[in-house]
Amino acid sequence: MTDLLDGEAPSGYQELLGYRLSRWEEGLAEMELPLTAAHLNRAGVVHGGVLMSLLDTVSGFSVTFCPVEGRLRRAMTLSLSTSFLGQARDGTLVATGRLRGGGRKIVGAAAEIRHRETGALLATSEGMFKYRPGSENREGIER
Numbered sequence: 549m550t551d552l553l554d555g556e557a558p559s560g561y562q563e564l565l566g567y568r569l570s571r572w573e574e575g576l577a578e579m580e581l582p583l584t585a586a587h588l589n590r591a592g593v594v595h596g597g598v599l600m601s602l603l604d605t606v607s608g609f610s611v612t613f614c615p616v617e618g619r620l621r622r623a624m625t626l627s628l629s630t631s632f633l634g635q636a637r638d639g640t641l642v643a644t645g646r647l648r649g650g651g652r653k654i655v656g657a658a659a660e661i662r663h664r665e666t667g668a669l670l671a672t673s674e675g676m677f678k679y680r681p682g683s684e685n686r687e688g689i690e691r
Contacts, residue, residue, distance in 0.1 A: 552571075552572045553569065556691075566587075567605070568581075569609060572609055576613075576644070577606050577644070577645045578642065580640055580664070581598075581641045582639075583636060583638050594637070599632065599641075599671040600628070600630055600671075602661055603645075603661065603672075606645035607628070607645040607657035608623055608625065608677060611623050611657050611679075614687070618690075620683075620691055623678060623679050624677065624680065625676075626675075629673060629674050632671050634670040639663055639666070640665070641661050643661045644659060644662075653684050654677070654678050655679070656674065656676055658673065659673045660672045
């Protein structure tokens with residue numbers, strides 16, 4: 549499998565949740581999360597915080613793709629509006645984020661999470677993100 553993070557080590561939060569970046573290109577990102585008991589709430593369904601984390605993270609990736617090898621882009625979340633639409637107890641979640649547009653420093657992204665096995669739509673979001681200094685440029689910054 550191709551290393552979509554170009555050698556960058558997984559974050560502690562990525563290791564904690566267990567998601568994997570499965571697709572990353574200009575304006576689009578996709579992540580997968582196989583559900584375990586650690587992702588479930590007291591009712592036995594995936595916790596809303598897990599869904600929000602995936603929506604936020606995949607949105608951030610969708611706005612920070614850098615086509616220049618060895619360089620990167622970073623952004624921070626300014627706002628994230630989320631709608632919970634379904635539940636899952638097991639299987640794999642697939643989160644997809646898309647750059648919606650914006651200006652030079654602040655951009656919008658939309659994301660959704662579907663249950664891979666059933667195709668059910670579980671959650672959606674709209675968010676605004678601000679590029680960190682230097683990341684406004686498509687060429688990114690040095691690692």
